[in-house]
Amino acid sequence: MALRGDWVYENNGGTCVAIAGADYTVVAADTRLSVGYSIYTREFSKICTLADKCVLASSGFQGDMKALQKNLCARHLIYQHQQNKKMSCPAMAQHLSNTLYYKRFFPYYTFNILGGLDNEGKGCVYTYDAVGSYERVGYSCQGTGGTLIMPVLDNQLKSPSPLLLAARDAVTPLSESEAVDLVKDVFASATERDIYTGDKLEIIIVNAAGIRREFIDLRKD
Amino acid sequence: MKLDASGLQTFAPHRADPDNLYPDLSAPPSFDLPGCPDFDGFQKKAIQMVKPAKGTTTLAFIFNEGVIVAADSRASMGGYISSQTVKKIIEINPYMIGTMAGGAADCQFWHRNLGIKCRLHELANKRRISVTGASKLLANILYSYRGMGLSVGTMIAGWDETGPALYYVDSEGGRLKGKRFSVGSGSPYAYGVLDSGYRSDLSIEEAAELARRAIYHATFRDGASGGVASVYHVGPNGWKKLSGDDVGELHYKYYPVVPAIVEHEMADAPPA
Secondary structure, eight states: OOOOSSOOOOOOOOEEEEEEOSSEEEEEEEOOEEETTEEEESOOOOEEEEETTEEEEEEEOHHHHHHHHHHHHHHHHHHHHHHSSOOOHHHHHHHHHHHHHTTTTSOOOEEEEEEEEOTTSOEEEEEEOTTSOEEEESEEEEETTHHHHHHHHHHHHOOOOTTOSSOOOOOOOOOHHHHHHHHHHHHHHHHHHOTTSOSEEEEEEEETTEEEEEEEEOOOO | OOOOOTTTOOSSOOSSOTTOSOHHHHSOOOOOOOOOSOHHHHHHHHHHHHOOOBOOEEEEEEETTEEEEEEOOOEEETTEEEESOOOOEEEEETTEEEEOOBOHHHHHHHHHHHHHHHHHHHHHHSSOOOHHHHHHHHHHHHHHTTTTTOOBEEEEEEEETTEEEEEEEETTSOEEEOSEEEEETTHHHHHHHHHHHOOTTOOHHHHHHHHHHHHHHHHHHOTTOOSEEEEEEEETTEEEEEEEEEHHHHHHHHSOOOOOOOSSOOOOOOOO
16 A cells, blocks of 8 residues: 555556557557556556647556646647647647646656657657656657567667768658557567556557547456 | 746746636746655655656867767666667757756756747847856756756857857756866766867867767766767857767777688588
């Protein structure tokens, strides 16, 4: 049982993954909510659609996840009223970074990935640490199963660094269905070795046609 | 505890909320603080739990042709490498750059904030801010947050009316003007190479190669540094990125594999 006093955080576990493609982005997370060795629920969604081209997946402390999602949705609504347009994914990415940093001295205990389409319709994924440092990448994973999944994604998807000056072509070679299959495979593997990951996998695919959602069963043990 | 939030205030009036419908959201931005009695203990535990991305080697030096700035690109969260593609050289404006060492979020946020303040200074005073001024703005903000656990070790390099300038600014509130600095976990290794090879009359190419080698050697020996070694030059017309090389490839460029000379070669046994 977590000790109270002034320690208010708890890790509710879970893993999220996102992969950016040429004209799509796949964002996925498992649906298990745990505390210590107990499972609170098998049907908890860690993904929130912030805008029609922008999806946030978080893992960590559920209370902070909910508070962060509500905060971002409310700010997005105000943005739409003031600017008369929806927030683009890069704009939301920087806004999320600032929102996280404003709680630098009392952090949101959430590990976030933002996925969506940028202004040119290309897939983009932004990965964050808990206090707001962010980077646009081609793929990312966060959460308790993140260290299990990342090497597999590196092996399949790693492309030349964007920092190289003799710039090398860095397009993720996968098609949308191949990316979805890869996500299902990595989650099946992570479920085998991480106690906090499992039950069901929620996959969101963002492309020019909109947002599509799929559910896949994972091991429940 | 009253924090100095002047670093967070923009000068533009908040748009369109004359009826004060959103009092919380139009309030000037400020940092939420935990309301617990042991603030330092809480910060220590929170930082250990959250493990924000850190770790690095950065260096900069002034020579006759301007300023060379170089950095690696690895971010580590505890013992896990969270990224090999972090941009640690931050472009504040076309003639001034800053480096990132320490907490990645702290550096990104405060450099972005500094860029905003530099732009506002230009608009208010109709001239560019000097490197002295910019580094002072940053140092004053960091000093006001001294003791709260920020981790920033940055260098501000630029070319202004007085010529090339280089300042080191850190989250303890220190601000030093100098000609040669290296910051980060890999800095001892970088200093070794940099100090022994430095001359003020280097050409731009030689200076860039010295910086590249220093970063490479730091990534070789320091586990928290790696990725891509980026080198920038700041001249009278602003900064320019000179090179970005993967340090793994630099290793084989500096120390090519020489096939060993074999005296007696063992042939495969003939199939029985």
